Amino acid sequence: MMIILVALITLGAILIINHALKSPVFGFSGSRFPKLSLPPGTLGWPYIGETFQLYSQNPNVFFANKVKKYGSVFKTYILGCPCVMISSPEAAKFVLSTRSNLFKPTFPASKERMLGKQAIFFNQGDYHAKLRKLVLQAFMPASIRTFVSDIDSVAIQTLKSLEGSFVNTFQEMKTYTFNVALLSIFGKDEVNYREEMKRCYYVLEKGYNSMPMNLPGTLFNKSMKARKELAQIVAQIISSRREMNKDHKDLLSSFMGDKESLTDEQITDNVIGVIFAARDTTASVLTWILKYLAENPSVLQAVTEEQEAIIKDKKQSGEENVICWEDTKKMPLTTRVIQETLRVASILSFTFREAVEDVEYEGYLIPKGWKVLPLFRNIHHNPVNFPEPEKFDPSRFEVAPKPNTFLPFGSGIHSCPGNELAKLEILVMLHHITTKYRWSIIGPQNEIQYAPFALPQNGLPIKLSLKSQD
Numbered sequence: 153m154m155i156i157l158v159a160l161i162t163l164g165a166i167l168i169i170n171h172a173l174k175s176p177v178f179g180f181s182g183s184r185f186p187k188l189s190l191p192p193g194t195l196g197w198p199y200i201g202e203t204f205q206l207y208s209q210n211p212n213v214f215f216a217n218k219v220k221k222y223g224s225v226f227k228t229y230i231l232g233c234p235c236v237m238i239s240s241p242e243a244a245k246f247v248l249s250t251r252s253n254l255f256k257p258t259f260p261a262s263k264e265r266m267l268g269k270q271a272i273f274f275n276q277g278d279y280h281a282k283l284r285k286l287v288l289q290a291f292m293p294a295s296i297r298t299f300v301s302d303i304d305s306v307a308i309q310t311l312k313s314l315e316g317s318f319v320n321t322f323q324e325m326k327t328y329t330f331n332v333a334l335l336s337i338f339g340k341d342e343v344n345y346r347e348e349m350k351r352c353y354y355v356l357e358k359g360y361n362s363m364p365m366n367l368p369g370t371l372f373n374k375s376m377k378a379r380k381e382l383a384q385i386v387a388q389i390i391s392s393r394r395e396m397n398k399d400h401k402d403l404l405s406s407f408m409g410d411k412e413s414l415t416d417e418q419i420t421d422n423v424i425g426v427i428f429a430a431r432d433t434t435a436s437v438l439t440w441i442l443k444y445l446a447e448n449p450s451v452l453q454a455v456t457e458e459q460e461a462i463i464k465d466k467k468q469s470g471e472e473n474v475i476c477w478e479d480t481k482k483m484p485l486t487t488r489v490i491q492e493t494l495r496v497a498s499i500l501s502f503t504f505r506e507a508v509e510d511v512e513y514e515g516y517l518i519p520k521g522w523k524v525l526p527l528f529r530n531i532h533h534n535p536v537n538f539p540e541p542e543k544f545d546p547s548r549f550e551v552a553p554k555p556n557t558f559l560p561f562g563s564g565i566h567s568c569p570g571n572e573l574a575k576l577e578i579l580v581m582l583h584h585i586t587t588k589y590r591w592s593i594i595g596p597q598n599e600i601q602y603a604p605f606a607l608p609q610n611g612l613p614i615k616l617s618l619k620s621q622d
Contacts, residue, residue: 167200184510188517191236193218193226201229202606204380207602211501215239215530225514231260235523237502239530241537241556248580249395249503249564255505256526262364263370266356266379267428272569280565283422287569290403291336296400296573297477298336300580304475306331307581311589314616318594321442322611325435325581332577333430337423338389339402345385352382353427360428379424386420426570433499434574435607438581440497441489444544444612445586446593451489451546456483456586463587480579488546490578496544496561498529499605503562528559552600592618 204230206214215237218226223241236254256276259267264274265390272283289295310328330350342349359375366373386479393400393408403426407419408615414422445452462479466472502525511518518524533541537557540549559567568574585591591614599609 153620191225191227191516192222195229235521237525239527244526246558252564258506268423270418270421271425286406290406320611324441325438329434337403352378383420488549491549492546495532501529
């Protein structure tokens with residue numbers, strides 16, 4: 153009986169795929185370019201495509217094998233979607249910048265519903281341009297420099313709470329980046345709501361990649377309930393702001409500006425979206441940096457000396473020993489360490505776009521509705537762009553990389569508008585951890601997990617201790 157059931161399911165899946173292959177979305181019917189063929193490649197197994205092949209191994213292996221066999225443009229089928237993957241700087245520029253109007257950002261349906269359909273990630277045109285302007289307004293250097301000292305305090309408190317402990321680096325850095333995200337969005341108001349928002353958001357995030365079935369007891373259902381609670385908290389903060397009528401210098405005040413006329417729902421969607429964007433990726437970068445520094449003692453020593461020089465200069469000039477904006481401009485080596493980590497680790501292996509119409513590229517058809525994935529990881533690990541790509545070597549960034557070969561924050565109108573804030577909070581954390589602490593990695597050091605993005609195995613367990621106690 154079970155064998156018959158499996159056979160029927162498989163047959164059904166094959167029929168679904170065969171029907172889909174004949175539909176317009178697959179480019180075989182009604183195309184603007186009827187004479188063009190799809191890029192080379194395979195769509196893999198019925199329904200599941202090549203999802204397992206991609207997510208069960210080092211993505212470098214999957215991408216390298218595909219490029220070797222098919223070239224820099226190839227088709228596949230992952231996460232329930234037909235896709236065209238592109239792996240050259242020129243193709244990435246075409247999709248993300250020069251012809252970005254032909255490709256819209258896209259996310260899994262569950263994530264779109266949880267973040268909110270009016271969040272910046274899911275929109276184009278004038279509304280997207282307005283949101284981007286508001287986020288940049290709050291996160292440009294002239295704005296974020298005003299709360300460097302607050303980020304400094306968050307970093308100090310985070311490390312203080314971990315002294316002498318066995319630490320899951322990724323989890324603790326997620327807490328740090330979450331607190332910085334709340335600070336940047338709500339300013340000092342976040343203190344009164346931090347624990348409540350944290351409780352709701354931690355439930356919400358568990359459902360980001362779940363099946364969007366809103367049935368009682370499902371992960372998606374629990375996450376949507378937490379999302380509703382989180383929205384109520386944000387609404388409470390907005391209401392309180394309007395009653396107090398005080399001037400604030402944070403992202404929420406930027407969203408609430410009278411001239412912008414955003415609805416409360418739009419504000420809430422974008423607040424939740426910014427928390428999502430600001431947290432896991434920055435935390436994973438910090439995790440990888442601590443791993444690479446532990447494995448490269450000479451680089452760690454050089455970074456430590458650069459950071460200690462800042463403390464020494466402050467002491468000699470009688471300044472308070474608190475990191476300020478000007479100090480972050482005295483960290484060129486530490487900045488190169490961040491850049492090299494972003495390249496080697498390639499936290500986001502690719503980004504999703506969707507063709508809004510049939511597109512011709514290099515003689516191939518990209519059908520309307522197909523996902524298009526610029527492969528950041530492949531570009532960052534191409535020896536033509538970066539010699540000895542697997543080697544951790546911050547000195548390579550003493551010279552600016554070639555155009556469109558270094559894309560850790562994306563490119564074009566949908567590039568990450570919060571990248572300056574991310575770099576700032578990383579620099580501040582590295583200042584304190586290198587000058588005051590030692591850490592040692594516990595357990596296997598070469599294992600990597602790849603879902604949903606690359607991380608050291610088990611979040612990089614370490615033992616953290618004060619230098620003065622060694």
